[in-house]
Each structure stands twice: as C-alpha cells, then as structure tokens.
Amino acid sequence: MKQPGPEKVLKQLPHDEKCWEEWERKGGWRPEGWKIVEMNDGPTLNDLKPEKFLIVHRPHGSMFHHSYGKVSQFFIGLLEGKLYGTKCSKCGLVYCPPRAHCFNPKCRLVETKWVELPKRGEVHSYTIMAIAWPSMAHLQPLVGVMVRIEGTNTCLPMTMRDIDPEKVNIGLKVNINISKQPKGDLLDVYATPAEEPVAPKRSPEELKRFREDMEKTRAWVKKTFGPK
Amino acid sequence: MKDKPLVSLISAGLSKFGKLEGLYAREIFAEAAKEAYERCPKLDPKKDIKALYVGHMGESYEHQGHTGATMADWAGLLHIPATRTEAACASSGAALRTALQAVLSGLSDVVMVGGVEKMTHRSTADVTEYLAMASDFPFEQWQGMTFPGLYALMATAHMHEYGTTEKDMATVAVKNHYHGSLNPKAHMQKEITLETAMTSRVVAWPLKLYDCSLITDGASCLILTKPELASKFTDTPVHIVGSGQASDTIGLYERESLTSLAAAKLAAKQAYEMADMKPEDINIAEVHDCFTIAEIIAYEDLGFCKAGEGGKLAEEGETRLGGRIPVNTSGGLKSKGHPVGATGTAQAYEIFLQLTGQAERRQVKDAEIGLTHNVGGSGATATVHIYRRG
Structure with missing residues (x-):
C-alpha cells in the first residue's frame, strides 16, 4: 500500500543551513550583554518605589522551513x-x-x-504605510492595496508601485506584476496603475496635511538611508 | 426573565498598565490577582477558587508558554485546573466566555478568569511580527502588511463609503486620552489636543500615531460565581446577563464588508438576545479601540448608532464622559494600553468598577448596565458581554 512521502525534490534554490547551525552550536542565543538597573515599581503609577532588576540582551533568530x-x-x-x-x-x-x-x-x-488568472484587477481598499516592516522601510511611503483580481470573488493584498500616493483610490484599475527574480512569497507580486488615476476627494486642508505627511516620511527615509 | 443573571462577578483586579520593564508576566498577573483578593475579603482564594482560565496571546514575547499553570502557580492557586485560552487580542474575552460556561455547567462554583501579556521588552519589529501571527500566514503576513495597515484598509473603505474623516478618528483619540488621564492605572495618563492627534506621524494612512493603541504590559482578572452564591462573598456583585462570541474569516481579504465586523455584530446580537436588551439600554461600554477606526466601527456594530454614523456619534460628544453613552471610560486600548491577552478582562474590570461605584474621577453616575466588546486580530474573533449592577 502507498504511504505519504518520502519527499522527492523536483526543483530547488538551495540555502546555507550551515551558518545557522554554527550559530546555534556556538550558543549564539546566550546573552550578549547585561545591565543591573534600578526602576520604579508599585501597584499603581501613582505609588511607585525603586527596585533593582537584572536585564540581559539575548539574540534571537533562526532558519526554518514551511510548506505552502x-x-x-x-x-x-x-x-x-x-x-x-x-x-x-x-x-x-x-x-x-x-x-x-x-x-x-x-x-x-x-x-x-x-x-x-489574468494579471489585471481593481483596488478594493488601500493604505499608505509610513511605518512599514524594517526590511521595507526604505520604500516608505509604501502603498498597500487589496486588489480584486478580474473574475475573482476575494482580494489579494499586495504593494503598489509607480503611483503618487495621493492619487491611489478605490476602484482604480491595476496591472499585476510578478518580480523578475521571484523568491517564492507574496512580495513577488505588486500592482501598477492600468489607467490614469483619479485622486480621492480631499478638502484643501486635508490635501495640505496629506502632502506634508508624505514629505515628512520621505525626509525621514532620505535622512535614514541617504538619497535614492 | 429579563436580564436574568448568568453568573456574578464578585471581585476584579488589574495590574498597572505600562512599560513594566523588569517584571515577568506572571508577576504582573499576581499583582492583578492580589487586588482581586484584597477587594473580596470573604473569599478564601485557595479554598474557594475551583478553576482558572487565562487569556494570553503570545509565548514568543517571554519565551514562556504553558500560561495556565504558570499563572495559577504565581496567583497562589496551586493544583487547581488552569487553562490558557488564545484568540489573539480577544484571548481574555474568550477566556471569560469559557469561565462563564464552566460556572453555568455546574462544574466549578467559583472561577478566576484573567489575561496577561508582557510585550514592551521586545523591539517594535518583534512585537509587530508576533501580533501579525494573528493574521493569515501566507497571504497577509508575508507581503508587508502590518496590523495598522489592515485597519487602515478598513478606515479607507469607511471613509470612501460613508465620508468618515480623519478628524472623526482623531476625536476618538482625544476622548480616550481624556478618559485615560483620569485613570491612575492607564499607560498614558495624558490629555492630547485634536491638533496633536491630527499632525502626529503617519503610521499607515489614514491612521496616524494617535490613532493606534499602545504596546503595553499588563494583567487583569475577575472572580466569577453562581448568582445564588454571590451574596456569600459580597454585597455589591455585578451580574453578567448576556454573552456572545463569533468568528469570521482569518483573512481580511475574504470579507464581504470592510466597514463592519460580522463577528462583532453576531456576538452582539447573541448577547443582546440573551440579556433581552437593546443597544439603548446600555449606559456604558468598553469597546476594542485597537485603532480609532475600530471604535467607530464598534459603535455601529453594537447598534449605538446606524452604520456610517459612528464618526458623527464621536464628534457630537455622545460617547465622552457626560455624554449619552460614555465609551472607554478607562481610556480604552488607546490610552489605558493594550496588553493583548489582558484586554478582554481589563474591559470587564472597568465595567465592574463603574457598576459598583468605584471608578473615582471617571465614575459615570448611576450606571446600571454595561457592555464589553473584545475583538481578535482584524475581526476573526469577537466577544460581547453585558453586565448589570447587582
């Protein structure tokens, strides 16, 4: 009788397992530093007394595999x-x-x-992320969209490129792009506008603040990561 | 019978909320338990309490699982059955529902239920990652969407459909910070202006820093018993008269509507029916304002106003102390703080204080009926409970 498994590799992008094994074997997870501190503690914030604590700084990381x-x-x-x-x-x-x-x-x-499915869809809702994941912080302000792919009944979340954040709007027709060097997760997919975007209605005061907010975000990115 | 008590709250405890660096979750939980014991001198914890249910979302924060037994151990309740419930940010709302079932079944006369989370010692990136575990793994966690991002998608849809404004959302933040400034256990006891809220840093537009709840450490607990036993322990119990819980798709991407939480509406319907009450009967509520838009949506899902009118309700001051139905008098998740596992029973703690006249500077005069609304993740879990002064 047939049993589940064993696994037969059909295609593979190999990864470096060894460096992670080394890290674990050498006890990379043991505290790197510590401090003895005095801090206030008590039953309410109005009734605090100093107490002594030991705080250690412990690295944490791992390589794991999962299936889709x-x-x-x-x-x-x-x-x-x-x-x-x-x-x-x-x-x-x-x-x-x-x-x-x-x-x-x-x-x-x-x-x-x-x-x-066709690589076309429509924006169902959107956000402009100004505090994104650390690995994506350099892309801020980053447009996040939920796209209803043509002919489907649910929405695919993804990021959007090649659009002025103030123009992104619900109902915008988009093209779906897949990265030329895909890694095998949803970040391989992104949307770009398939038509001339029409900005959502904003009062002059709202628009002014929106632009200032985006400018602040871009200035932070420039200061942190240097000019593009 | 109208609003027949299901179970009675005879005591409640809350640790201080905040950045409690140096303490373990179990120590924070013990602080909450200690208060509950002190509030109820007739209770002999070791002898009377027959079971513990604890809401706790993440073992990743402290690298410590097995929360049920750990908290029983530190709360001085060794050897009682102790179980952790997990439903993301609704973990202790779900624990409360479970504890209620334990009492109603007749299995346990007196039960402690609570919640705990120790979060602030991890980096914001770690906290974001652990919280994201409450969203869908392959399609929401790995494409760069943060939790503020998910709620921002709801906010954008609400603005588009109903004309809700950033100012409406900021109004909720200002109100909750005002309430929190009156709560000595709140994380951020500070009033803010509308201008501060609206010009704060964008996190995920349209949500700004002051639209988001806080990363907080804290614990909360309640002691429940059968209504007929309540008088043995206290002269001023609070009865739970309605309970509801429902679930929804784990991914926001499959929801029919982004402007309402189906699970919250269903849970509310169950709780109202069980209590034989209407939204108009509620005097005070603690709702799950993990983001300001979530409070606006909660008003609508709970029937405090019509769909689309939540922003207006906030704007008119109806939900502020002194208004028609004060919401989040504790300061809410926004200002009191949101130690995720502790939030559900922390909401019940506030209602307990209010209905027993112990809410001090934020006391709502003559409050008789209260409601709590606790939501997990982007709305895949919701619990609603209704309380009546004993």
Whole structure:
C-alpha cells in the first residue's frame, strides 16, 4: 500500500543551513550583554518605589522551513511568472488568494480546481504605510492595496508601485506584476496603475496635511538611508 | 426573565498598565490577582477558587508558554485546573466566555478568569511580527502588511463609503486620552489636543500615531460565581446577563464588508438576545479601540448608532464622559494600553468598577448596565458581554 512521502525534490534554490547551525552550536542565543538597573515599581503609577532588576540582551533568530500546503501551486506559479487562483466547481466562487477547499457552506468543503488568472484587477481598499516592516522601510511611503483580481470573488493584498500616493483610490484599475527574480512569497507580486488615476476627494486642508505627511516620511527615509 | 443573571462577578483586579520593564508576566498577573483578593475579603482564594482560565496571546514575547499553570502557580492557586485560552487580542474575552460556561455547567462554583501579556521588552519589529501571527500566514503576513495597515484598509473603505474623516478618528483619540488621564492605572495618563492627534506621524494612512493603541504590559482578572452564591462573598456583585462570541474569516481579504465586523455584530446580537436588551439600554461600554477606526466601527456594530454614523456619534460628544453613552471610560486600548491577552478582562474590570461605584474621577453616575466588546486580530474573533449592577 502507498504511504505519504518520502519527499522527492523536483526543483530547488538551495540555502546555507550551515551558518545557522554554527550559530546555534556556538550558543549564539546566550546573552550578549547585561545591565543591573534600578526602576520604579508599585501597584499603581501613582505609588511607585525603586527596585533593582537584572536585564540581559539575548539574540534571537533562526532558519526554518514551511510548506505552502495545498495552495503551493499559487507560489509555484509566482516562481514561473504566472498568477493562479482556485475555482469551486459546485458554486463557481473563484478564490485569489486560493483556497484548496470551498468555504461556501453549501459546498461542504469540496476541493477546488486551479485556474490561471489574468494579471489585471481593481483596488478594493488601500493604505499608505509610513511605518512599514524594517526590511521595507526604505520604500516608505509604501502603498498597500487589496486588489480584486478580474473574475475573482476575494482580494489579494499586495504593494503598489509607480503611483503618487495621493492619487491611489478605490476602484482604480491595476496591472499585476510578478518580480523578475521571484523568491517564492507574496512580495513577488505588486500592482501598477492600468489607467490614469483619479485622486480621492480631499478638502484643501486635508490635501495640505496629506502632502506634508508624505514629505515628512520621505525626509525621514532620505535622512535614514541617504538619497535614492 | 429579563436580564436574568448568568453568573456574578464578585471581585476584579488589574495590574498597572505600562512599560513594566523588569517584571515577568506572571508577576504582573499576581499583582492583578492580589487586588482581586484584597477587594473580596470573604473569599478564601485557595479554598474557594475551583478553576482558572487565562487569556494570553503570545509565548514568543517571554519565551514562556504553558500560561495556565504558570499563572495559577504565581496567583497562589496551586493544583487547581488552569487553562490558557488564545484568540489573539480577544484571548481574555474568550477566556471569560469559557469561565462563564464552566460556572453555568455546574462544574466549578467559583472561577478566576484573567489575561496577561508582557510585550514592551521586545523591539517594535518583534512585537509587530508576533501580533501579525494573528493574521493569515501566507497571504497577509508575508507581503508587508502590518496590523495598522489592515485597519487602515478598513478606515479607507469607511471613509470612501460613508465620508468618515480623519478628524472623526482623531476625536476618538482625544476622548480616550481624556478618559485615560483620569485613570491612575492607564499607560498614558495624558490629555492630547485634536491638533496633536491630527499632525502626529503617519503610521499607515489614514491612521496616524494617535490613532493606534499602545504596546503595553499588563494583567487583569475577575472572580466569577453562581448568582445564588454571590451574596456569600459580597454585597455589591455585578451580574453578567448576556454573552456572545463569533468568528469570521482569518483573512481580511475574504470579507464581504470592510466597514463592519460580522463577528462583532453576531456576538452582539447573541448577547443582546440573551440579556433581552437593546443597544439603548446600555449606559456604558468598553469597546476594542485597537485603532480609532475600530471604535467607530464598534459603535455601529453594537447598534449605538446606524452604520456610517459612528464618526458623527464621536464628534457630537455622545460617547465622552457626560455624554449619552460614555465609551472607554478607562481610556480604552488607546490610552489605558493594550496588553493583548489582558484586554478582554481589563474591559470587564472597568465595567465592574463603574457598576459598583468605584471608578473615582471617571465614575459615570448611576450606571446600571454595561457592555464589553473584545475583538481578535482584524475581526476573526469577537466577544460581547453585558453586565448589570447587582
């Protein structure tokens, strides 16, 4: 009888496991530094008394692997420059992000089928991130959008490029781009405008503040990371 | 029978909220437990308390799991059954619901329920990463979206659909900071002006720094018993008369609406029906204002106003102390702080103080009916509880 596994590697981008093993073996996680401090403590902020504490600084990091499970095909698609979703053969819902099983109660978790999707969609909602993940801080102000891919019933979150933040708006038609050097996660996907954007309505006072906010963010990025 | 008590709160405790550097979560929890014991001299904790449920979101912060037993140990309750519940930021709201079931089932007469989180010793990047674990792993966590980002998507949609403004949101921040300035246990006991809120640094537009709740350390706890036993412990109990809990898609990307939380509406409906009450019956509420837009949406989901009118309700001062229905008199997550696992029962603590007339400078006169609304993540969990003065 067939059993699950073993794993057969079909294609691979190898990683350096060794440096992480070394880090662990050498006890890289032991405290790097410490301090004895006196700090106020007490039952309320109005009733504090000094107490002594030892504080250590401990590094933390690891390399781990995870699978994309039954929605792996979506990410394999990104590695191949394609956009995939899934479709329920019973109720016809089209999912992007994909679901391996339909969540419509009537369909009782029937398995969905993979469909290739057009690289086009529409902005469902947006934000402009001025405090992004540390690894993306140099890209601030960073436009984050939820895009409804053409022909689907859910929304794919992603970042947007080539647009003035003040112009991004709900309903904007966008193109979906996949990075030329995909790494195999959602950051490989980004949106760009597919039409001339029409800015949301803002009062002159709101617009002035918005521009000042963006300027402050750009100035911070320039100060922190230098000119582009 | 209208508003028949399900269970009774006989005591409550809250640690101070803030940057409690130097302390462990268990020590902070013990502080909350100590207050609950002191408030109820007739209670013999070791003898009377039959079970503990603790809300706690992340073992990553302290590299310490197994929270149920740890907190029982430090609260002086060795050997009682102790269980952790996890539902992201609604962890202790869910713990309260679980504790209520334990009492209602007849299995445990007296139960302690609480929550705890120690967050501030980690870098903001770490905290952001741990909190992001409450969102969908492959599609929300790994494309650069932060939690403020997710709530900003809701805010943008609310502004687009209903014309809600950045000023409406800032008004909520100003109100909660005013309330927090009256709470000696709040993290940030400081009033702010509308100008300060509106010109603060953008985090994820339209949300600015003062639209976001605080990263805070803290713990909270309650002691529940059967209504018929309450008088054995106290002359001034608070009864829980309605309870609701619901869930929704873990990803915001699959929700039908971005301007309302379906789980919160469902939980509210259950709680109102159980209590046989309407939104108009509520005198005070503690709602989950992890971001100012979340408080505006909460007003609407709880029926304090019509959909789309939450901004107006805040603007008109109806939810400020002295208004028709004061909301977040504790300062809310915004100003009191948001130690995620502790938040649900910390909300109940405030209602307990208010309904027993112990809220001091922020006391709402003659408050009789209170409500708590605790939300996990971007709304995949919601719990709502309704309380009546005993």
